[in-house]
Amino acid sequence: MNRPPSIAKSIPEGAPIGAVVAGPQSRPLLVLIVDDEPIARARIELLLKRDPQIHLIGACASVAECERLDPGTVPDLVFLDIRMPQRDGFDLLESLSARGMRPFVIFVTAHSEHAVDAYDAGAIDYLLKPFDDVRFDKALARAKAALERDRIRGDLRTSDALGLDTRLEPDRLVVTEGNRIMLIATGNIELIQVTGKHVKIFVRQHCYLTRQTLRSVEARLDKRRFVRVHRSTIVNVEQIVALHPLLHGDSEVVLKRGTRVTMSRRFRRRLQPFLEKSCGLGAPGNGCSSE
Secondary structure (H helix, E strand, O other): OOOOOOOOOOOOOOOOOOOOOOOOOOOOEEEEEEOOOHHHHHHHHHHHOOOOOEEEEEEEOOHHHHHOOOOOOOOOEEEEOOOOOOOOHHHHHHHHHHOOOOOEEEEEEOOHHHHHHHHHOOOOEEEEOOOOHHHHHHHHHHHHHHHHHHHHHHHOHHHHHHOOOOOOOOOEEEEEEOOEEEEEEHHHEEEEEEEOOEEEEEEOOEEEEEOOOHHHHHHOOOOOOEEEEEOOEEEEHHHEEEEEEOHHHOEEEEEOOOOEEEEOHHHHHHHHHHHHHHHOOOOOOOOOOOO
């Protein structure tokens, strides 16, 4: 199964779960269902019918059936199964992307092991079967919030000419811990470290243990907030309170909760821009020594 490139229009930043964004001027939300299970398709369709803003443009049992739909009708949102006969959900995303279609996607599947790939592909949410009405409503509300943010971003495109940065960075990190799918607010992450074949993600009083590579986790983080200070360690720069010089050009990084990690000399260059921005070129005596 091949993983497609990200096709999401944007990732909602700070959009609250359950926040429905829809105004009186909103046009219908064009929705497509793709699932090989008739009962699953029927249930999603029934749940969608409760929302007057939704216009269902199709309910397909396969990727091939979906591709036969009117190419002039472009969905805003797709409820998509992953495991289907012949071609899977990721294949459909590649097909849509090749035709210039970039809808938001909510994956609906009974298999949790594809969660990371799904979010890497730009999924708005990941519904594990069986799910209840409340969980479905939260996923739909999140998609509406993302669509509204995308509309706002489109309205602000002219700001590029003024040199304004309107990029929307993801504020949640998706990890799998055992059979659980965790959505972690990146602002709460203090430290990420490699331990053997696992990655530890330290969030306040909790440590999440996940079987991912540090590189894959790092790729999904906001580079304006997180920096690698060692080949096995990433820190949230907002958590740094002091640096202490060690031997051979290494440094000790002290975090707000007292955690201490080593920053190797080869990675110091990555942290320097944050020091210059926050500490005035690392002036001595302010806890940001640049020695």
